[in-house]
Amino acid sequence: MLEVKGLQVAYGQVTAVWDVSITVAQGELVAVVGPNGAGKTSLVNTVAGLVPAQQGRIHFLGQDVTALPSHERVALGLCLCPEGRKLFPDMTVEENLRLGAYTWRDRSEIARRVEQVFALFPQLAERRAQVARTLSGGEQQMVALGRALMARPRLLLLDEPSLGLAPIVVTEMFRAIRKIHEAGTTVLMVEQNVHQTLEIAGRGYVIENGRIALAGTSGALQADPHMRTAYLGLGA
Numbered sequence: 001m002l003e004v005k006g007l008q009v010a011y012g013q014v015t016a017v018w019d020v021s022i023t024v025a026q027g028e029l030v031a032v033v034g035p036n037g038a039g040k041t042s043l044v045n046t047v048a049g050l051v052p053a054q055q056g057r058i059h060f061l062g063q064d065v066t067a068l069p070s071h072e073r074v075a076l077g078l079c080l081c082p083e084g085r086k087l088f089p090d091m092t093v094e095e096n097l098r099l100g101a102y103t104w105r106d107r108s109e110i111a112r113r114v115e116q117v118f119a120l121f122p123q124l125a126e127r128r129a130q131v132a133r134t135l136s137g138g139e140q141q142m143v144a145l146g147r148a149l150m151a152r153p154r155l156l157l158l159d160e161p162s163l164g165l166a167p168i169v170v171t172e173m174f175r176a177i178r179k180i181h182e183a184g185t186t187v188l189m190v191e192q193n194v195h196q197t198l199e200i201a202g203r204g205y206v207i208e209n210g211r212i213a214l215a216g217t218s219g220a221l222q223a224d225p226h227m228r229t230a231y232l233g234l235g236a
């Protein structure tokens, strides 16, 4: 479904991603984990079309999308739930959700999808008319994820959905992501919460200093000595 080949991303003189190649097959839940500043956001933002690729190619569903603007990638089903949520603070929960469906014209379909998001996150249903800035951090993350779902993604890109959330809310967020995946959406997620991410992902990549340092099934990564000491806080 997604093939990223030899990707390089730079901001002026600073290169953030070096020769990164990753794939995601239809139906997979793939993780990219790594420390602060490793290049995770640069990678997914480039896949989503928010940051240009300096070198390399991005193919989505067999089409070269490397030069395609972000909104055209969304129309193909490549949708990002960005780091830091990026909600419109003075708009309501429902208005923020509806913005995610801007490529869709069918009003009854949009209404149906709003209700699907509320079924996934019942806590949001009772807050549908509340402005986003007064929501808790967890509720804001639910709206951000819901907004990405409104575009009917075939591949959902998630950038640190658990960032800054209390442990109980993190667990709830991971449960929702697992549900979305089980319902048929392919997922590529970037996370620092390595332990819980590898519990739901089938496969993962470890990115360090802008390069892929390690790749494998979640089981293989959980058993890897470097992963256990550097990321999982376990003995080698």
Ligand SMILES: Nc1ncnc2c1ncn2[C@@H]1O[C@H](COP(=O)(O)OP(=O)(O)OP(=O)(O)O)[C@@H](O)[C@H]1O
Residues within 6 Å of the ligand: 011, 014, 015, 016, 034, 035, 036, 037, 038, 039, 040, 041, 042, 043, 083, 192
């Ligand atoms: N807009 C930008 N301008 C200049 N440098 C940037 C920009 N965005 C990111 N960088 C640099 O690129 C590198 C990778 O940053 P990136 O945000 O991709 O990392 P990350 O893995 O997502 O980190 P975090 O876990 O903290 O979110 C860092 O050195 C960062 O300073």
Ligand SMILES: [Mg+2]
Residues within 6 Å of the ligand: 040, 041, 042, 083, 160
């Ligand atoms: Mg980041």
